[in-house]
Amino acid sequence: MGFFEKLKGGLKKTRESLAKGVDNVFKGKQVNEVFFEQLEETLILSDVGMHGATEICKKLRDVAKKLKIIDPAELKKEFVNIVSEMLAFENVEMEQKPVGTATPKRVILVVGVNGVGKTTTVGKLAFHLKTQGAKVSVAAADTFRDAAVDQLEVWVKRADVSFVKNQTTSDPGAVVFDAIKDAKERGIDVLICDTAGRLHNKKNLMMELRKIGNIIERNCPDAVKEVFLVLDATTGQTAILQAREFENVVDITGIILTKLDGTSKGGVVLGVKSELDVPIKFVGVGENIEDLLVFDPGKFAAALFE
Numbered sequence: 493m494g495f496f497e498k499l500k501g502g503l504k505k506t507r508e509s510l511a512k513g514v515d516n517v518f519k520g521k522q523v524n525e526v527f528f529e530q531l532e533e534t535l536i537l538s539d540v541g542m543h544g545a546t547e548i549c550k551k552l553r554d555v556a557k558k559l560k561i562i563d564p565a566e567l568k569k570e571f572v573n574i575v576s577e578m579l580a581f582e583n584v585e586m587e588q589k590p591v592g593t594a595t596p597k598r599v600i601l602v603v604g605v606n607g608v609g610k611t612t613t614v615g616k617l618a619f620h621l622k623t624q625g626a627k628v629s630v631a632a633a634d635t636f637r638d639a640a641v642d643q644l645e646v647w648v649k650r651a652d653v654s655f656v657k658n659q660t661t662s663d664p665g666a667v668v669f670d671a672i673k674d675a676k677e678r679g680i681d682v683l684i685c686d687t688a689g690r691l692h693n694k695k696n697l698m699m700e701l702r703k704i705g706n707i708i709e710r711n712c713p714d715a716v717k718e719v720f721l722v723l724d725a726t727t728g729q730t731a732i733l734q735a736r737e738f739e740n741v742v743d744i745t746g747i748i749l750t751k752l753d754g755t756s757k758g759g760v761v762l763g764v765k766s767e768l769d770v771p772i773k774f775v776g777v778g779e780n781i782e783d784l785l786v787f788d789p790g791k792f793a794a795a796l797f798e
């Protein structure tokens with residue numbers, strides 16, 4: 493299956509709700525106040541959120557006025573353009589070149605609350621980067637949940653990449669430290685660190701993440717450091733609230749939105765972009781290793797609305 497078909501397939505439920513609702517509005521007779529009110533309401537009800545819905549409608553109003561469009565069908569194309577422009581982000585960090593000859597060149601910390609799909613995503617991401625030719629290693633820094641290391645190891649085997657674990661320690665920072673050392677010895681390009689989604693309490697979790705971040709900073713000063721926040725699309729607007737909490741603790745460089753395939757709340761993608769100043773880097777559209785897609789704003793908007 494091609495990239496676009498896969499994306500479209502993953503968005504099936506969202507297409508059935510959000511895209512259908514939007515289509516109905518655009519079937520209206522005339523672009524007027526009622527039209528914009530209906531569009532805004534449809535977007536808000538489809539997890540785009542108040543902020544995103546208002547932004548889209550304001551831009552669309554401006555375009556309609558400027559181009560003197562009164563036929564809704566004609567305005568649809570502009571709507572898709574606005575959505576893809578809104579989702580676009582200037583800095584494509586995955587392509588940013590690391591400085592000097594750092595090893596590892598890139599360290600990715602994967603964070604998020606429990607159950608959102610971190611470990612699965614680490615496996616998929618390792619596979620994706622390996623397929624692109626990178627030498628990848630994965631660190632099992634979820635030392636909290638008993639089965640976490642074994643679960644990750646299954647993914648690492650599937651992806652066929654290096655793995656660093658230490659089941660004798662409960663200190664995730666120690667595992668990351670070991671993994672960095674190992675990565676330097678082996679000449680690893682990208683080190684991906686899985687983390688716990690739950691500790692004894694939220695404060696503990698956030699403090700641990702900050703500590704891990706400091707260890708990476710101190711031991712890999714020249715590497716490109718990324719923090720990917722994993723959000724579960726099925727939780728809709730709650731995902732945005734979670735992101736705000738993590739934003740206070742770590743510098744999130746990208747968002748990975750998982751489980752798009754299982755939800756009609758895919759509209760949250762638009763909300764994420766409009767509410768948080770962080771780019772969406774990947775979307776998860778299934779439970780298999782190749783079910784992680786690089787987020788492409790134009791293709792996403794097209795797959796959803798065309």
Ligand SMILES: Nc1nc2c(ncn2[C@@H]2O[C@H](COP(=O)(O)OP(=O)(O)OP(=O)(O)O)[C@@H](O)[C@H]2O)c(=O)[nH]1
Pocket residue numbers: 604605606607608609610611612613634637640687688689690750751752753754775776777778779783
């Ligand atoms: N359908 C679907 N399921 C997914 C996707 N990503 C993850 N999952 C499922 O979500 C469940 C939780 O995934 P994990 O990777 O264990 O989540 P986690 O964030 O590591 O969980 P904790 O380690 O407990 O915090 C698993 O059953 C995954 O198969 C996705 O894109 N689509």
Ligand SMILES: [Mg+2]
Pocket residue numbers: 610611612634640686687689
């Ligand atoms: Mg996990």
